[in-house]
């Protein structure tokens with residue numbers, strides 16, 4: 001038995017799939033896995049150029065592990081089936097699956113004009129929602145909450161085989177959000193509700209996959225600068241966070257490394273909030 005960090009957090013030889021691994025948080029996770037010994041990290045997304053750019057960048061750093069781009073779209077059942085087929089063709093084991101791909105799709109158009117801080121009339125609000133983005137909400141549900149369920153169970157044979165080898169192998173992480181636990185604007189209701197569903201899906205997967213030895217947890221980030229959050233990053237927002245700053249890459253890398261390794265191997269069915277205390281300040285459950 002060893003309590004040294006190098007043994008507890010070691011990911012030597014692990015095979016990983018990170019959806020949305022070409023950008024933002026997914027790219028941080030991919031780098032974290034390769035830097036801690038993973039032998040292969042498959043990254044997926046719709047844009048091959050982004051995937052290749054990330055793979056080339058990390059592969060040029062001289063680590064023993066390799067990043068492998070695979071184009072995939074998790075917004076439909078057929079897209080998920082294709083991805084499952086491609087992963088099965090590329091590996092006979094999967095130690096870690098990170099369901100990270102996600103979208104944030106505004107519903108109603110933002111309010112504009114001088115009276116923006118005043119309560120709008122019921123008629124104005126009703127009109128903005130009536131003209132709002134219904135299909136974007138449907139896409140949010142498909143990508144943020146349905147895809148993790150179909151993809152995880154589709155890959156269960158590979159995950160269950162890995163779990164038999166112990167040391168925390170055969171584990172799944174779903175990237176949810178504190179938006180799934182809170183009800184405040186400016187986060188769109190489509191995002192909040194699809195992320196709340198993702199938290200529920202994580203717990204539902206954890207009970208269903210326990211008999212196979214597969215662990216399932218979720219990570220609920222607060223605000224980390226990425227393409228998705230870029231439009232929200234104001235000084236005013238930063239001041240609402242008790243730690244008075246947005247999240248930094250190392251601060252989420254550590255949590256994902258913990259959950260993926262022997263160190264976190266008794267964690268199962270839990271939503272891990274990492275938000276600098278932001279949930280303390282917003283209407284939340």
Ligand SMILES: NC(=O)c1ccc[n+]([C@@H]2O[C@H](COP(=O)([O-])OP(=O)(O)OC[C@H]3O[C@@H](n4cnc5c(N)ncnc54)[C@H](OP(=O)(O)O)[C@@H]3O)[C@@H](O)[C@H]2O)c1
Nearest residue numbers: 020023024025045046047073074101102177223224226228
């Ligand atoms: N940044 C934050 O502050 C924050 C906070 C809480 C939660 N999150 C969550 O963290 C995850 C990563 O987001 P991010 O902030 O890193 O933003 P991001 O850079 O926009 O990443 C989203 C990723 O998802 C992929 N994706 C989107 N739709 C897809 C689809 N239909 N099929 C396959 N891949 C798809 C995108 O790749 P393609 O466009 O190439 O497909 C992209 O790589 C998301 O689930 C997000 O909700 C982020």
